[in-house]
Amino acid sequence: MAHPTAAVALDRLLQTGGAAVRLLARSGPAARGELARTLATLNADRFLVVAESDPPPEPTAPNALPLRTPAATTLRSVERLAEQALAAGITRRTVVLGVGGPRTSDTAGLLAALVFNGLRLVQVPTTLAAACGPALSLRHTVGSGVLGVWQAPELVFCPLDAITAAGVPAAGAIDAVRSVLAVCPAGYAALDALLRPEGGYRQREAAALIALCADARAAVTGYDPLERGPGRALGYGRTLGRAIGLLTGGALRAGEADGLGMLVAARAAAHLGLLPLADERAHRELLRRAGMPVALPPGVDPADLPGALRLAAGRDGERGLVLLEGLGRPYCADGSLLTEVDERTLRAAADAVRPGGIPRSRRAGVPARCES
Incomplete structure (x- = not known):
């Protein structure tokens, strides 16, 4: 058995369409040096280091x-960053970090996608939520989600010591829950x-x-890098999560809202x-194990959910939801994973997820796919 303080190493090469994304996760004192050596192989003239703190939490x-x-x-705000970068004399050899x-x-x-029509991108996520989701994704959006671009990172380097230093909140594991329920x-x-349930994951x-x-992302985006086919499963519960977030006025964390959306x-x-009832129960059990709420907050009116x-x-510019007909089996009709759900069903579903809600099922004609 490995000593509890032994360094942790994870290596993956993720093929997403024509992009090959190298994923490294490291812990221990040697991780910093490996990051520096790996960055040196990119032969960049400069690194644009986008960070939430100054100086950034990891060496660049x-x-x-x-x-x-x-x-x-x-x-x-992205344009302002680009203007700062241009004033500093960046070139096409510059890498965004x-x-x-x-x-x-x-x-x-x-920033990487828009400057000079594309600079190389390296992601160094310092939270589990970033490492499991946005850092691995080719899709990058502004805050509203309406506008976005596609840009594959050359490298995703996950510094496990930094990711776990402040204690990982329970909601940080939501993408792992989503991946198991919808993909693997x-x-x-x-x-x-x-x-x-308390979070606090170790390295x-x-x-x-x-x-x-x-691995879940690679399984569905290898031939669907833009996530318009099988890759839609990676968004399972997310649109409903945003809707629930609107109804709660932002009182829920993003991961918690997505869990309720699922x-x-x-x-x-x-x-x-x-969906078989046993698989529906599996949703609830896994979310409870992850420390996620399994009932809508008091005050959320199911009648408001459709709006x-x-x-x-x-x-997203699209109607419909990803629904499952079994764990890891998104419902597909006419080649689409988006299904339009009637308001009555939505209200009944939300009502069952309220505290003390009682699920009621019916056998009904399954709606056809949505026209995107």
Whole structure:
């Protein structure tokens, strides 16, 4: 058995369409040196270091230009960063380095995609939420989610000591839960054993969660890098989560709202006769193990969910939800993973997820796919 202080190492090469993304996760004192050596192989003339703190929490590279992550990621705030970079004399050999949480990952991705029509991108996520989601993604959006770009990172380097230093909140594991429920149910038992309701994951546990999310992403984006086919499963529960977030006025963390979104989606799928009740219960059990709320906050009116969902879905420019007909089996009709769910079903699903709610199922005609 490994000594509890032994260094942790994770290596992956993720093929996403034509992009090959190298993923490294490291712990221990040698991690900093390995990051510096890896960055040196990129032969960059400068590094634009986008970070939430100054100086950034991880060492970067020689010839670094620090840029502070804006409080809100907008086109104007990204443009201001680009203007600072241009004034400093960047070239096409410059590399953008994002060091921080999800907002920093998105900001760095936007900057890399837009400057000179594309600079190389390296992500150094310092939170589990970033390492399991935005840092691995090719999609980077402004805060509203309406505008976005696609840019693959050359490298994702996860400094496990930094990721676990401040204690990982329970909500940080939400992408691992989503991955198992919607993409790779074979990992259910392993994830169930790994999850902690209180969070606080150690380096080896964080690496296992990152590996699970990376492998799930690679499984569905290898031939769908823009996430318009099988890759839509990676967004399971997210649109409903945004809708629930609107109804709670931001009182929930993003991971908590997404977890409730998955519960509502599972209840809707069961209500329509798609998802077996045992698989719906598996949602609740895994989310409870992860320390996520499994009931809507008091005061959320199920009658308001359809309207909030229309607002949330409008940010994607598409109607419909990803529903499951089994763990790891998104419902597909006519080649689409988006299903339009009627308001009555949505209200019934939300009502069942309220405190003390009682699920009621019916066998009904399953709605056809949405026209995007």
